Amino acid sequence: MLFNSIEFLYFFPLVVGLYFILPFRFRWLFLLLASYTFYGLANGLLLLLIVASTLIDYLAGIKMDDIDTKKGRKPFVILSLISNLGILCLFKYYNFFNDSFANLFQLLNIPYLIPSLSIALPVGISFYTFQTMSYSIDVYKGKIKAEKHLGYFALYVTYFPQLVAGPIEKASNLLPQFKTKQNFDYKRITDGLKLMTWGFFKKVVIADQISPMIKYVTDSPEQFNGFSVLLCSCLFVYQIYCDFSAYSDIAIGGAQVMGVKLMENFRRPFFAKSLSDLWSRWHISLINWFQEYIFFPLGGSKKGRRKAYRNVMIVFLVSGLWHGASYNFLIWGLLNGLVIVLTLRLTKLKSASNKKLGSFINSVWYRRFLRVKTYIIFAILGILFYTNDLNSAHLLGESLFHGWTDDIRGILMNLENERSHILYLGKSAIQVIALVLAIFILEWVHYFQEYNGSMREFVATKPALVRWLLYIGVTLIIMAFSFDQEIPFIYFQF
Amino acid sequence: MKKLIYKILLFILIIFLVEKPFGYLVSQGILERQYDQRLEKLFAGEIRSEVIILGSSRSLNGIDAGQLGEKLGQTTYNFGFSGSNLNFHESVFNIISNVYIPNKVLLVIDDKNAFKLNEKAIYRKDKLYPFIQYDAVLKELANNSNKNYLASKVSWLYRENQNIFESFNFYLKGQLEPDETTNVDEFGFVSLSSKKSQLINSVNRNLSFEYDIFEEQPTYLASLKKIIKSCNQLGVNLYLVRLPSINAKLVGYNERLTDLVGGNIPILDFSNELQDERYHFDNGHLNSKGAKAMANLISQSISK
Numbered sequence: 001m002l003f004n005s006i007e008f009l010y011f012f013p014l015v016v017g018l019y020f021i022l023p024f025r026f027r028w029l030f031l032l033l034a035s036y037t038f039y040g041l042a043n044g045l046l047l048l049l050i051v052a053s054t055l056i057d058y059l060a061g062i063k064m065d066d067i068d069t070k071k072g073r074k075p076f077v078i079l080s081l082i083s084n085l086g087i088l089c090l091f092k093y094y095n096f097f098n099d100s101f102a103n104l105f106q107l108l109n110i111p112y113l114i115p116s117l118s119i120a121l122p123v124g125i126s127f128y129t130f131q132t133m134s135y136s137i138d139v140y141k142g143k144i145k146a147e148k149h150l151g152y153f154a155l156y157v158t159y160f161p162q163l164v165a166g167p168i169e170k171a172s173n174l175l176p177q178f179k180t181k182q183n184f185d186y187k188r189i190t191d192g193l194k195l196m197t198w199g200f201f202k203k204v205v206i207a208d209q210i211s212p213m214i215k216y217v218t219d220s221p222e223q224f225n226g227f228s229v230l231l232c233s234c235l236f237v238y239q240i241y242c243d244f245s246a247y248s249d250i251a252i253g254g255a256q257v258m259g260v261k262l263m264e265n266f267r268r269p270f271f272a273k274s275l276s277d278l279w280s281r282w283h284i285s286l287i288n289w290f291q292e293y294i295f296f297p298l299g300g301s302k303k304g305r306r307k308a309y310r311n312v313m314i315v316f317l318v319s320g321l322w323h324g325a326s327y328n329f330l331i332w333g334l335l336n337g338l339v340i341v342l343t344l345r346l347t348k349l350k351s352a353s354n355k356k357l358g359s360f361i362n363s364v365w366y367r368r369f370l371r372v373k374t375y376i377i378f379a380i381l382g383i384l385f386y387t388n389d390l391n392s393a394h395l396l397g398e399s400l401f402h403g404w405t406d407d408i409r410g411i412l413m414n415l416e417n418e419r420s421h422i423l424y425l426g427k428s429a430i431q432v433i434a435l436v437l438a439i440f441i442l443e444w445v446h447y448f449q450e451y452n453g454s455m456r457e458f459v460a461t462k463p464a465l466v467r468w469l470l471y472i473g474v475t476l477i478i479m480a481f482s483f484d485q486e487i488p489f490i491y492f493q494f
Numbered sequence: 495m496k497k498l499i500y501k502i503l504l505f506i507l508i509i510f511l512v513e514k515p516f517g518y519l520v521s522q523g524i525l526e527r528q529y530d531q532r533l534e535k536l537f538a539g540e541i542r543s544e545v546i547i548l549g550s551s552r553s554l555n556g557i558d559a560g561q562l563g564e565k566l567g568q569t570t571y572n573f574g575f576s577g578s579n580l581n582f583h584e585s586v587f588n589i590i591s592n593v594y595i596p597n598k599v600l601l602v603i604d605d606k607n608a609f610k611l612n613e614k615a616i617y618r619k620d621k622l623y624p625f626i627q628y629d630a631v632l633k634e635l636a637n638n639s640n641k642n643y644l645a646s647k648v649s650w651l652y653r654e655n656q657n658i659f660e661s662f663n664f665y666l667k668g669q670l671e672p673d674e675t676t677n678v679d680e681f682g683f684v685s686l687s688s689k690k691s692q693l694i695n696s697v698n699r700n701l702s703f704e705y706d707i708f709e710e711q712p713t714y715l716a717s718l719k720k721i722i723k724s725c726n727q728l729g730v731n732l733y734l735v736r737l738p739s740i741n742a743k744l745v746g747y748n749e750r751l752t753d754l755v756g757g758n759i760p761i762l763d764f765s766n767e768l769q770d771e772r773y774h775f776d777n778g779h780l781n782s783k784g785a786k787a788m789a790n791l792i793s794q795s796i797s798k
Contacts (some may be wrong), residue, residue, distance in 0.1 A: 006642040006645050186497060190498070466506075471505070474515065479509075479652050480515060480516070481655065482652065482655060
């Protein structure tokens, strides 16, 4: 079930209503059934995969809990990791690696007989497998005790607000909350609903409006020059941000309504002054996971500069592969890592140039310059993310440096309606104006949050009439923009 | 809890009251924006023709409905839509039969692409959306897209939301300019110029190729069968029509059509008629002269 579907509009109030009516002792069971329904409506068979993963990790956890030494616990954590990574590799990476080997063998003129599998990627597989792996590793390290109650553990794996696209929660945060009785709290519930509404605004009014523009470019990349490619890349960053952060907002808001606090997953990434800063604000739960379970175990940045760089590259290589089984994502991850490593390498050079700039580096304009620079780098790297294959990425990457004068002339002269092609990327002027307005609202909210704190608290200080006008206005806008296409969240594919 | 429930109910009530005028404005704007008002005329009761023509641009431009009506002595109207597929033709038939029952339906079947997936013939949601305020249209859109029927019945703004930008354009720019897909005459027919031929002469009409059954899409076959079934139930005389074209000949197509529709549905095959270039706008479409001549041929066939 999609958050942005009509079905969810019935499902969520029904679940919340029954949740508060039911006695506390039945709530976990009810939420578990609701979560299985939420996931199983799309494909019931794939539920078996989650159930299998749940049972393996539950049993491995119980076994580890009975053993005092790490050495004794090791086989069970390995079993858990192999089963989770096995599921992930089979469904997500098997065809990628198999096709790569097939191509390699073909190149060497050696027959290759292992067939590809025609299997659909289970929705949210990368999220719930990472979540359960974190549980097993934490139990193995003795950071947490294993969960004895299978029902609570199953709910931790499948809790519907964050099941398919995170945030990837740690057991130490989520499990205790399921065991605490949540009472009806007016402010908490309305705050949750407001966050959900904001999520719907970002998804429906911004991300889904940009989606056809990106498709317009990727369907025929050879038709576009530098200006359109840069515009498309900049818009894509907004699309993926609004799409993914919207999911997180709806998940966090939905859980908040039911009294569960999920972790923050995005913190205004477009205010980042460098790429590493951006990655500390983007998909925070995944980055934390990588830090805790890959970066630090490899030695982090404490074992010398070279090893720190190597570890950064490994993390971003894995991050690229986590996002998708293709060379595009692999290279995208590596390039992100490379930019961060280069930035770290150039720190000395940077501090020397900063001295020359003097007080300018403390000015608003310098901060803005850094933000725009970071945004543009992220946007250009995004070409690898939104194109379907390396050829298209290469084509658009090359186009980025060509045809700027033709594009500008086309926009200004508008002969044969070129403006619609170059500037509006297939949309009409009025649709683009509406989109720009929506992005402006988004940026204003971000600006307010960055420098003044919570927007919800700010709105709460306004008179009731203003607040109600705002809520009604936003709801009407969402209704007006929710066209007949329920565009799935981009991160569902991961 | 009561406080929250009351507030939510009040909120829904206000939304319910406020969204209606917005939805109404959009629905009025989008109707006025359209140059092609055939569906609006149907719902307004201005079209109750005895003979209806359905199909893609080949039917829209290929049969002069005024001429055909005159020859048959029966009112005739052309409901062809450019770039539409059989699923869409089924929807148009359902919409018409929801309003009134015609006496005869001429369903123009494209040649090689009628049952095959292709970019040139799609389900033209864009042609139906401007008229979504009518329940028959909403039902078809709900059946053929993700538009939610129940939610559309509840919310006028949601129902009309696909039309918002175009509706806004009406208030800014007025009605759309006519083009060769919308410039319909009083019988729903769009004539293509006899002077500006776009024929590709290199096509060899003496060549032929086998009709490929394996490229057929089950949904298109199902639509054809549903049209046949509905016509049978409603007592409508259905005719399948193949129009002339200047393309390589398609072998085995009539036999396949007979297999699909059974012996009771007449197949009027004019694919080898009007081979003179003066009747053709391009290799797939007749010009105004061709459309007139076609109307004469059809009327002779039906009157036999």
